[in-house]
Amino acid sequence: MVQTNGGNTVAVTGNGTVPLATLPSGTVYTVTVSAQPTVLSQTCTVTNPSNTLTANVTLGIACVTNHYNVIATVNGLAGTGLQLQVAPTAPVAATANATPYTLASVISGGSYTVTVPTQPSTPTQSCVPSPATGNVTNAAVPITVTCTTFTSTVSGTITGLNGGGLVLKDSVSGNTTAALTAGATSFTISPAINSGANYNVVVMTQPTTPSQYCTITNPSGTVVGTAITNVGVTCRNEGRYAFVADSGGNAVYSFAIDDSNGATAGNLTAINSAATTAAGDPVAIAVNPAGTNVYTANAATANVSVFSVTAGAIANVGAAPTGITGSTPTGIAIDPAGRFLLLTDSESGTGGAGNGVIVVYSISAVDGSLTQIAASPFLTASIGFTGVQAASVAVDPTDKYVYATNEYDPTLGLAGFTIDTSATATAGDLTAFSPTWQVPTGNNPIAVTVDPLGRFVYVSDSSDGRVAGWTIGAGGALTAIAGSPFPIVGTAGTTGGIAIDPSGHFLYVTDSHNNDVVAYTINQTTGVLTAFTTGSPFAAAGGATPVSIDPSGHFLYVGNTFADSISMYTVNTTTGQLVPLASSPLVFPGLGPNAIAIE
Numbered sequence: 001m002v003q004t005n006g007g008n009t010v011a012v013t014g015n016g017t018v019p020l021a022t023l024p025s026g027t028v029y030t031v032t033v034s035a036q037p038t039v040l041s042q043t044c045t046v047t048n049p050s051n052t053l054t055a056n057v058t059l060g061i062a063c064v065t066n067h068y069n070v071i072a073t074v075n076g077l078a079g080t081g082l083q084l085q086v087a088p089t090a091p092v093a094a095t096a097n098a099t100p101y102t103l104a105s106v107i108s109g110g111s112y113t114v115t116v117p118t119q120p121s122t123p124t125q126s127c128v129p130s131p132a133t134g135n136v137t138n139a140a141v142p143i144t145v146t147c148t149t150f151t152s153t154v155s156g157t158i159t160g161l162n163g164g165g166l167v168l169k170d171s172v173s174g175n176t177t178a179a180l181t182a183g184a185t186s187f188t189i190s191p192a193i194n195s196g197a198n199y200n201v202v203v204m205t206q207p208t209t210p211s212q213y214c215t216i217t218n219p220s221g222t223v224v225g226t227a228i229t230n231v232g233v234t235c236r237n238e239g240r241y242a243f244v245a246d247s248g249g250n251a252v253y254s255f256a257i258d259d260s261n262g263a264t265a266g267n268l269t270a271i272n273s274a275a276t277t278a279a280g281d282p283v284a285i286a287v288n289p290a291g292t293n294v295y296t297a298n299a300a301t302a303n304v305s306v307f308s309v310t311a312g313a314i315a316n317v318g319a320a321p322t323g324i325t326g327s328t329p330t331g332i333a334i335d336p337a338g339r340f341l342l343l344t345d346s347e348s349g350t351g352g353a354g355n356g357v358i359v360v361y362s363i364s365a366v367d368g369s370l371t372q373i374a375a376s377p378f379l380t381a382s383i384g385f386t387g388v389q390a391a392s393v394a395v396d397p398t399d400k401y402v403y404a405t406n407e408y409d410p411t412l413g414l415a416g417f418t419i420d421t422s423a424t425a426t427a428g429d430l431t432a433f434s435p436t437w438q439v440p441t442g443n444n445p446i447a448v449t450v451d452p453l454g455r456f457v458y459v460s461d462s463s464d465g466r467v468a469g470w471t472i473g474a475g476g477a478l479t480a481i482a483g484s485p486f487p488i489v490g491t492a493g494t495t496g497g498i499a500i501d502p503s504g505h506f507l508y509v510t511d512s513h514n515n516d517v518v519a520y521t522i523n524q525t526t527g528v529l530t531a532f533t534t535g536s537p538f539a540a541a542g543g544a545t546p547v548s549i550d551p552s553g554h555f556l557y558v559g560n561t562f563a564d565s566i567s568m569y570t571v572n573t574t575t576g577q578l579v580p581l582a583s584s585p586l587v588f589p590g591l592g593p594n595a596i597a598i599e
Contacts, residue, residue, distance in 0.1 A: 001035035002046075002061065009034060016403050017058065027053045033061070037188055041066040041108035041138035067105045069140045070112050070146070072129065073098060076147040079120025079195075082127055084145065086112050094145070105144070106136045114143055117277040124150040124198030124225035151192035151225050154199050156231030158184050158214075161548055163207030168213060168233065171200045185550075187233065195223045201231050209237040211259045213552030215503075215573055236502050237308070239310040239550025239598045243294045244566070245285040251298060252276045252285065252307065254314050257550060263525040266555035266570055268586050271312045279305050279319055284332040284392070284595045286341070291599040293368030297329035297343055298362030304329070304343060305362070306368060320370035322359050324377060329359075331392030335419065336399045339363060340428045341370060344404055345377065348391035356390025356406055357381040358417075360428045373428040380404045380415045390590065395419065396450040401476035402430055403457050404439075413441025413468075414448065419470055422487070439478050441468050442485050447498040451507075453489060460483055460495035460509050467495060467509055467520070469527050486529040488537075497547035499556070505577035510544045510558055511537060517558055517567075518545065519576055538578040540567040541585055548596040560585060560594030566593050 003009050004021040012018050023029055030050040036043055047060035069087050074094050076222050078411045083091040086104035094101050106112050114129040127147040134141065154170055158180070166180040193199060200220040201529055206213060242255045253276070255268035280300030287309070294307040294314055303321045307314040322329065322345060331344035343359040357377035361370035380390040391407040402417040415438050418428040427479060442461025445468070450457050458469045466485035470478035488495065494513040500506065500522070506538035507520045507529060516537035520529040543562030551557070551569065556578060558567040565585035569578040 001033070003032050003034045005030055005427040006032075006127045006142050009512070012061070014538045020059075023053050025053055025055075025242055029053055029057070031059055037063065038138055039109075041068070044120065048487050066108045068108060068134075068136050068138070070103045070107050070114065070143060071140055072103055072114065072145050073141040074101070074127070074145045074147060076149075077120060077125070077127070078147065078149055079123050079125045081118050081122075082120045082147070082533045083118040084129065085115050085117050085118065087115070089226075091117050093306055094214065106141070108136050108138060111135050112141065119225075120147060121225075123194055124223075125195070126150060138254075150195040150223070150225055152195075152227045153188050153190045153192045154201060154228045154231060155186065155188040155200075156218070156229060156233060157186055158233040158235065160187075160235040160526055161207060161212070161214070161233075162235070162237060163210050163212045165209075166203070166212075166233075166235065167205035169202055169204040170199050171202050180207075182207075193223055196223065199228065200258045205234060206238075210496075211240065212240040213554050214237060215553075226283040232279070234503075236552040238464060238552040239555060240291070241271070241287075241309070242550075243285055243287055243314065244559065244588070244590075244593045245281050245282040245296050245595040246588075246590030246592060247281045247299070247594040249446070250277060250280055250282065251590055252282060252294065252305075252314060253588075253590060254294075254309075254312050256312050257555065263582075266568055266581050267583050268548075268557070268568060270568060270589065272314065274312050276316055279303055282595070283330060285597045286332045286334045287597045287599040288334050288363065288368065289336065289338040293363075294597065295332060295341055295370075296595075297332040299328050299330065299366060302327035302329065304332070304341065304370060306370060308368065317367070318369060320361055320372065322377070323372065324357070324359070330390065331404075333393045333395050335395045335421070336397055337421065339421065340373075341396065341420070341459070342393045342402060344380070344390040344393045346391060348408065356404070358390065358402070358404055360430065361429055375426070375429045378417065378430040378432075381406050381409065381412045391446050392448050393463070394448045394450050396457075396472065396476070397452055397454045401450075403448050403450065405441070405448045407444055407446060410443050410445065410461075411440050412438045413445040413461075414439050414457070414470070414478065416478055418476060433475065433477055436477065439470065439480070440468050440549070446496065449498050449500055451500050451504045451522065451527075452502050453504045455504070456481070456522070458498060458500070458507060458529075462495050465495055465511070465513070467498065467507070469529060471527050481527045481529075483528055484519065486531070488531075496545035497558075499547045499549050501549055501554040501571060501573070501576065502551060503573065506571075508547055508549070508556060509580075510540065510545050510547045512545050512561075514564075515542055515544050515560070516540050517544065517569075517578065519558075519578065521576065532576070535577050538569065538580075541565050543592070546594060546596045547582060548598050557596055559588075559596050561594055563589045564590070564592055566596075
């Protein structure tokens with residue numbers, strides 16, 4: 001709006017010539033802008049606005065569009081590093097709440113967009129401007145930036161939970177899970193905790209029915225800008241019972257394992273008041289996955305004794321013969337599904353005197369009784385090689401492959417097979433690897449074991465005092481691990497039993513010559529064994545041979561066959577170090593603990 005001499009108001013709506021007033025000659029005039037444009041906020045000024053009228057006058061009015069600031073105020077800011085921006089203006093650092101920050105000057109009618117190129121950290125926050133976009137009119141634009149701190153629950157995955165009642169706790173916040181049920185595969189500890197807060201997940205209550213021992217991976221850290229979902233919980237059945245074969249006394253003993261998780265955890269307490277009779281010379285022992293039956297390989301009577309198990313107490317309920325002339329059973333294993341029992345026989349006459357075989361039995365799901373499968377036995381060495389004497393057998397955890405040692409011929413020291421786990425008539429059949437099913441070992445390969453993750457196979461070469469190892473390839477094929485065989489560190493010894501902890505990180509082998517246990521770490525990629533530099537070897541007693549680790553990986557037991565005792569240790573599941581229990585060694589009531597199986 002334009003006025004002349006305070007009146008004669010004229011609305012100017014566009015560029016061009018607009019009549020303002022008609023005045024007598026000699027009149028003094030003053031032209032002013034009484035109202036500035038508002039649709040686009042502008043400032044208009046009159047050129048030479050005042051003079052004395054002597055003729056028609058055309059005045060110039062120049063209009064310039066105004067600029068207004070976009071101003072942000074921050075609320076809830078706790079972190080550092082926040083930047084706000086209205087492009088193309090450079091980002092502005094915002095460091096405090098309730099302080100106005102000018103982000104840009106924008107022409108009236110122009111649009112703006114407020115972005116957050118850098119969110120705050122320490123703690124991590126999310127800051128949101130409002131309104132984030134809009135148009136400038138005729139005044140400064142106020143923006144409110146609201147910052148909220150990132151929060152996350154602590155969560156992760158669970159594997160192997162068979163018991164109920166597992167409770168996990170964040171020891172920093174004190175938050176816990178509800179009691180988790182058997183079969184749970186994930187957990188969440190809530191409520192959420194703020195960014196910048198530390199967390200540390202521990203087991204508050206271990207599972208029961210059955211008792212289990214759960215360990216944590218990636219347990220601790222600091223919440224930053226991503227959800228905590230990488231905590232892992234692995235639960236293993238805590239060993240409940242230990243079954244020990246006494247070959248000299250033709251007997252089997254059972255013991256309860258203290259699972260109190262207290263000072264006495266891992267102690268063995270005899271269950272049977274007297275020995276349970278087995279057949280002649282039980283040299284190897286196994287327990288089925290369900291814990292309902294125990295089996296012994298009996299060298300003197302060429303059969304397998306079958307025992308029922310009730311609350312750890314055992315009763316001899318039968319036997320299954322090998323049916324082979326000259327049979328001398330030596331080793332025993334049960335496949336992970338509990339369907340088949342495999343027995344190594346060191347002196348079978350099948351295929352030539354002294355050739356070793358594997359006898360395979362199907363296990364009754366009703367009472368645990370054994371029925372030899374039709375195609376059994378299976379040779380562990382090529383026909384024409386005699387005197388190999390199959391010594392021990394192991395089944396890999398995927399229930400696909402079987403490995404057996406041939407004690408007296410190192411050129412054929414380890415044999416490999418696939419096992420048929422179908423529901424057909426051929427179930428339980430063994431098929432030798434093709435094209436190579438036998439690999440050389442050191443002298444007198446005795447014990448064989450497969451790591452719990454199914455990656456590596458290891459054999460104790462007893463005469464050499466070494467441990468040989470192979471990686472498992474496609475179809476179960478074996479490739480020697482670099483540096484294999486791995487010697488016992490220190491005084492030359494005689495390797496005997498061999499065991500790997502459930503995590504697959506540590507291997508233990510007994511040395512019956514030096515009466516101790518030698519420990520190695522297992523390279524998780526290559527399988528290379530590295531002897532412990534501290535602690536190992538761990539003292540046992542006379543004739544230390546059989547070794548077994550409970551399913552939780554928390555306890556290790558060694559049978560001292562000459563000293564008639566059992567050495568008992570706790571296992572540090574992080575370092576693999578062994579610590580003897582206060583009550584170790586346990587006096588063995590029989591003539592010698594020759595084999596140990598744990599359920």
